[in-house]
Structure formats: structure tokens, C-alpha cells
Amino acid sequence: MNPRLSDRYPLDWQTYFPKPATLAVEIGFGNGGFLVDWAKRYPDWQFVGFELSMESMERAQRKLFREDVKNACVIHEDARLGLREFFPENSLTHVMMNFPDPWPKDKHRKRRLLDEDFSEILGNVLRENHCYELVTDQQWYAEHAFELFSASKYFSVDSVELNPPRPVITKYEQKWREMGRETYRVLAEKKAIAPVARLLEDSEMPHAFIEEAVDAATVKALEGFTGNTDDQLFVVKSVYEKIDREGFLLQVIAKDAGYKQDFYVVINHNSSGRWLVKLDTTQPPYRTPAVKMAVWEIGKEMNRRSGSK
Ligand SMILES: C[S@@+](CC[C@H](N)C(=O)[O-])C[C@H]1O[C@@H](n2cnc3c(N)ncnc32)[C@H](O)[C@@H]1O
Secondary structure, eight states, X not given: OOGGGOSSSSOOGGGTSOSOOEEEEEESOTTSHHHHHHHHHOTTEEEEEEESOHHHHHHHHHHHHXXXXXXXXXXXXXXXXXHHHHSXXXXXXXXXXXXXXXXXXXXXXXXXXXXXXXXXXXXXHEEEEEEEEEEESOHHHHHHHHHHHHTOTTEEXXXXXXXXXXXXXXXXXXXXXXXXXXXXXXEEXXXXXXXXXXSSSSOOOOEEEEOSOOOHHHHHTTTTOEEEOSSEEEEEEEEEXXXXXXXXXXXXXXXXXXXXXXXXXXXXXXXXXXXXXXXXXXXXXXXXXXXXXXXXXXXXXXXXXHHTO
């Protein structure tokens, strides 16, 4: 499933799963075995899995297809963005995270998925009295999660459970159990709604007109053009001219508070001959504030540079 193609966020889940049902999420589903078993065990629920690894995406999709699972879909996206932007508040019945990469070294702390910001996203999208479930083989990680949720005013948490009985388990969990290795679980139950600022609620398509005639040298000189605010940043990496010389393609990188997107902006003229800056629609980015800023600032800069000639 490709949420980039939506013109509305949070997503309207009824268009993906027509029968209203209980919605649950697995973050970092790996080979997809757990997601498939979970979906088969609860056929009246609907499941969404997030993964960053393309190889895992392919494996899971093959499994879902082979086992004819219709109540689950997978999304190739960072779960931090996906949970915050794709689900309305109080909409998820369960969020599962099995054996996340722990990133034990302090210098890699930022890569850990579970931090205070993420717990607030969970506190927004989970339904009240429903749980985020973390299972790990790293005791310190479970203790870290326990402390995080204990300190949160949006959750209640009882203890770190040792070797919890679970109706569905992962392939490696099964192997570890057979080898006598310990697993730890933290079940954090949502008690109050956490406020969260969403980036995509206003998903207006950005564009800018260029008032003067456009010449290739002015556009090519945009390579390296950059803009930033406290939370957003963009840079024009490369500029390509179309073979027919009727327009340009700009490779742009934009970052919103750590979320990076690589995409293309086109500069060409519309049917009435006006030059226009807009997003290329081949692989559209999410229209975050940094992406919109890039389009508008490139438009402004083109007007400034063309007008001063
Ligand atoms: C250690 S593996 C565990 C896989 C699986 N849950 C299991 O128990 O076998 C962690 C998985 O989380 C995925 N992952 C890491 N960060 C992620 C993120 N921000 N959003 C979605 N998936 C992520 C990784 O690609 C990897 O497949």
C-alpha cells in the first residue's frame, strides 16, 4: 500500500479495508511471519505493518499473498511518520513491536525507535485502555521502556514480564524459547490522550509561478540552493534539463525534524505558456512543511534571479 498517493491525512482506513473493524499495527515486522499469523488468528481485525527494509516488504507481501490474507497490508515507511500521520487519534486497538533493533551504544541512542516523542505519538493514536506491546530479548531495553511509560502521564504500566505467554510468537522467539533464552515484555496501557502535531493534515499541493522568461543558466545555477527554518531544511542537489529543452527537473532533499525525503521538482510551462514550479508526480514526496517550503522558495528565488537580469 502506498500512502504517498493519498490526498488526505490521516488516511481514510475504510477505503483500504471496507468493513469497519478493529485496527492494529505491527512495527518492524521483519520476515512478516508474526503479522500473517496474527491476522489469521483474528480474522475480524485489520492489520497494518510498517517496515523500512525492502527485502522484508517483499517477503511479507509474498507470505500475505500465498496465505490469502485479506485483513492485513504492509507499508514501506518509517513507523514514526506512519503512526503519527496515517491514523486518527484514538483509532488503534493494539500496537505491537517485536524485538526492535536495540541500538545499545549511547552514540546510537537517536536511532532507537522508542523515546518520549514516540510514546506521545502512541498516546495519541491508541484507543484508551488499549496497549502498546514491546517484546525484546534485551532486559535493559525492556527496563528502559518500563521507565519511559512509568514516567508518562498518558500511560499506565505494571511491570516487565519475563517470558510472557503469547498466543502468537515470532520465528526467532520460538527458537530462543527452545534454547532457553529469556524474553521480556512491557505492556503499556493508554490512559489519556497525548496531543501531537501532525505535519500532513494540510496536504495542499504546492506550486509557484515564475513571472519572467526562464533560461537554462539561471535554473542550473540553483544547484546548491538551500533554505531552512528551526525544524525544516531543503537543498537542491542537482538540476537536469529535459532533452526537448522545454523544462527542468531538480533533485531536492528536504528534512522535517529528522525525517528526510529525496524527490524531484519540475520547472516547466503550462498550457498557457506560464512557467511553473511544482512537484514531480512520478515518486511524489509527502507534502510536509519542508517540501512545500522547497517549492515556494525555489519559485521565489527564480523570480528574484530572473527579475534582476
Ligand atoms: C531486529 S528486526 C526484528 C524483526 C521482527 N520483528 C522479528 O521479531 O523477527 C527489527 C526490524 O525493524 C525494522 N525497523 C527498524 N526501524 C524501523 C522504523 N523506524 N519503522 C519501521 N520499521 C523499522 C527493521 O528494518 C527490522 O526489520
